[in-house]
Amino acid sequence: MSILVVGSVAFDSIRTPHGNVDRCLGGAATHFALAASFFTQVRVIGVVGEDFTSENEAVFHARNIDTQGIERAAGNSFHWTGEYRENLNEAQTLSTDLNVFESFQPKIPEAYRDSEFLFLANIDPVLQQRVHKQMPNVKMVCGDTMNYWITGHGENLAHVLRDLDALLINDGEAKLLAQEPNLVRAAERIMEMGPKTLIVKHGEYGSTAFFGEKSFATPVKNQFFRAPAMPLAEIIDPTGAGDSFAGGFFGYLASQPAVTPAVFKRAMFYGGVMGSFAVERFGTERVQQLTREEIDQRFARFRELSHLDGN
Amino acid sequence: MSILVVGSVAFDSIRTPHGNVDRCLGGAATHFALAASFFTQVRVIGVVGEDFTSENEAVFHARNIDTQGIERAAGNSFHWTGEYRENLNEAQTLSTDLNVFESFQPKIPEAYRDSEFLFLANIDPVLQQRVHKQMPNVKMVCGDTMNYWITGHGENLAHVLRDLDALLINDGEAKLLAQEPNLVRAAERIMEMGPKTLIVKHGEYGSTAFFGEKSFATPVKNQFFRAPAMPLAEIIDPTGAGDSFAGGFFGYLASQPAVTPAVFKRAMFYGGVMGSFAVERFGTERVQQLTREEIDQRFARFRELSHLDGN
Numbered sequence: 001m002s003i004l005v006v007g008s009v010a011f012d013s014i015r016t017p018h019g020n021v022d023r024c025l026g027g028a029a030t031h032f033a034l035a036a037s038f039f040t041q042v043r044v045i046g047v048v049g050e051d052f053t054s055e056n057e058a059v060f061h062a063r064n065i066d067t068q069g070i071e072r073a074a075g076n077s078f079h080w081t082g083e084y085r086e087n088l089n090e091a092q093t094l095s096t097d098l099n100v101f102e103s104f105q106p107k108i109p110e111a112y113r114d115s116e117f118l119f120l121a122n123i124d125p126v127l128q129q130r131v132h133k134q135m136p137n138v139k140m141v142c143g144d145t146m147n148y149w150i151t152g153h154g155e156n157l158a159h160v161l162r163d164l165d166a167l168l169i170n171d172g173e174a175k176l177l178a179q180e181p182n183l184v185r186a187a188e189r190i191m192e193m194g195p196k197t198l199i200v201k202h203g204e205y206g207s208t209a210f211f212g213e214k215s216f217a218t219p220v221k222n223q224f225f226r227a228p229a230m231p232l233a234e235i236i237d238p239t240g241a242g243d244s245f246a247g248g249f250f251g252y253l254a255s256q257p258a259v260t261p262a263v264f265k266r267a268m269f270y271g272g273v274m275g276s277f278a279v280e281r282f283g284t285e286r287v288q289q290l291t292r293e294e295i296d297q298r299f300a301r302f303r304e305l306s307h308l309d310g311n
Numbered sequence: 312m313s314i315l316v317v318g319s320v321a322f323d324s325i326r327t328p329h330g331n332v333d334r335c336l337g338g339a340a341t342h343f344a345l346a347a348s349f350f351t352q353v354r355v356i357g358v359v360g361e362d363f364t365s366e367n368e369a370v371f372h373a374r375n376i377d378t379q380g381i382e383r384a385a386g387n388s389f390h391w392t393g394e395y396r397e398n399l400n401e402a403q404t405l406s407t408d409l410n411v412f413e414s415f416q417p418k419i420p421e422a423y424r425d426s427e428f429l430f431l432a433n434i435d436p437v438l439q440q441r442v443h444k445q446m447p448n449v450k451m452v453c454g455d456t457m458n459y460w461i462t463g464h465g466e467n468l469a470h471v472l473r474d475l476d477a478l479l480i481n482d483g484e485a486k487l488l489a490q491e492p493n494l495v496r497a498a499e500r501i502m503e504m505g506p507k508t509l510i511v512k513h514g515e516y517g518s519t520a521f522f523g524e525k526s527f528a529t530p531v532k533n534q535f536f537r538a539p540a541m542p543l544a545e546i547i548d549p550t551g552a553g554d555s556f557a558g559g560f561f562g563y564l565a566s567q568p569a570v571t572p573a574v575f576k577r578a579m580f581y582g583g584v585m586g587s588f589a590v591e592r593f594g595t596e597r598v599q600q601l602t603r604e605e606i607d608q609r610f611a612r613f614r615e616l617s618h619l620d621g622n
Contacts, residue, residue, distance in 0.1 A: 086492045181397045183515070184544035204494070205516035208542060226617050228537045231519060233495035265619050306537050307618055308576050 006045040007121025010078035024283035028121035031240035035247025035274040037063035039255040045069040049077040073100040125156040162194035227268035228306040248274030317356040318432025321389035335594035339432035342551035346558025346585040348374035350566040356380040360388040384411040436467040473505035538579035539617040559585030
């Protein structure tokens with residue numbers, strides 16, 4: 001079934017201990033869409049400027065991603081410049097040029113209306129909310145956010161959280177949002193804000209799902225599920241790892257006939273798998289070149305490295 | 312089969328956000344021995360002062376731990392004072408009074424000579440080395456260390472590392488020892504120093520085993536194995552969690568007829584299980600009161616929360 005994602009389509013300039021890239025294709029919606037495209041049909045809502053080339057667009061089309069919801073506006077595309085030092089878990093933002101995103105009014109093409117899965121990637125919660133309101137009948141809606149929106153736009157974010165099936169954020173964001181240093185208690189507080197399930201991404205340590213009473217796929221007898229990450233000798237560029245996780249997770253969910261506990265767990269593993277590929281090259285480079293066979297091989301590897309019995 | 316452990320038997324004064332305790336029974340060998348005692352016979356080499364009471368000793372005997380290798384010396388027992396603030400992963404040491412440990416010369420009772428498993432808990436590598444030299448025929452030897460020995464006593468530590476079947480340390484210690492921020496590359500360097508297997512403890516995120524070419528239990532097709540930790544709403548006192556992990560891990564290994572890959576993986580899970588109990592109360596309180604049934608119930612829980620399929 002189709003996923004509609006709203007979020008940034010952008011250019012990133014990135015410095016890591018492994019080198020620099022200038023203005024490579026990036027943005028949360030881009031990373032999400034590419035990862036999810038290996039599992040299901042993806043449609044993108046976003047805005048780009050006059051600097052967005054047909055070559056950039058071809059990256060989406062090569063993965064059969066529908067781009068008719070990507071609006072062209074006068075001016076430049078969103079441009080983020082960031083740096084990672086020794087601690088590859090945390091980016092230092094050097095500059096954020098919103099450009100065409102400053103006045104973006106998301107509109108949903110008619111052909112997108114039958115999308116059953118909605119992902120609200122990390123953008124202004126006002127935009128997330130506007131898109132969700134236009135898609136009241138989706139089967140499942142998940143979202144992401146970040147410190148900037150949590151601290152400065154809490155009230156707008158609260159509206160978005162209220163209706164989420166699952167929120168996907170990292171440890172620091174969860175603790176900040178809940179104002180609580182213990183992750184289990186933070187998860188409880190966040191689920192009181194609305195999300196039926198909370199997925200916390202731990203970077204190189206994997207991810208944990210916390211299931212609330214109304215979770216759509218509570219595994220019997222369990223409040224949590226933990227999926228591993230794979231230890232990697234080379235992390236070239238962590239940018240987009242979290243969005244790729246979300247794309248793998250939600251893409252796999254959307255591809256299945258029903259969201260059972262077993263499907264949910266496998267989706268967490270696929271999230272980790274897609275995140276582990278994303279960091280192997282700068283920007284979208286690695287995921288662009290990926291095959292479904294490589295994905296399933298790594299899925300098997302994730303299983304082996306975390307399961308007591310063979311398989 | 313019997314495990315011999317050498318390490319500190321001490322008193323700890325601990326402050327955490329949940330309260331304070333003064334001079335509770337602690338020390339790496341104590342926490343290790345109590346955890347391992349649920350799986351196999353444990354024998355302790357250490358030294359205590361005149362302040363060590365028969366009540367303290369009874370804690371060991373209640374778990375059938377052999378204490379004839381715990382020497383009594385004039386003076387006071389080792390006393391550590393530490394504090395945990397919001398970040399429960401890291402203790403601030405307020406004071407370390409070595410006392411009777413300053414002049415400790417470990418001697419191995421005749422009755423301990425047939426021990427087949429040796430654990431060198433976190434103490435001066437000179438003492439670790441001295442004990443290992445007196446036990447040249449053990450089947451397997453594992454050890455722990457910490458930043459203090461890595462930075463200030465590197466040469467002595469190098470002698471200990473050379474002969475280890477497995478080293479068990481945490482993320483920060485591994486990166487410091489290898490002088491390398493990437494954990495996979497750090498593990499490779501550390502295994503070049505001697506340990507055939509490296510187990511890195513990630514606190515609330517579980518643990519990872521890195522297998523070298525000479526590892527005693529390399530799972531087929533895998534360089535790593537990851538065991539989970541259980542998300543806990545209340546961490547009362549993290550002191551001894553790492554030692555309890557080591558006790559659960561090594562105790563289970565020693566209890567099995569052979570160290571196969573399957574046994575090794577289960578041992579990692581038992582390590583996580585014992586660590587998760589240790590932090591539920593101050594000092595040794597929780598582990599003292601534990602039953603094997605509770606341990607196996609939690610083991611089943613660890614399996615459920617990390618495995619794709621039901622049991």
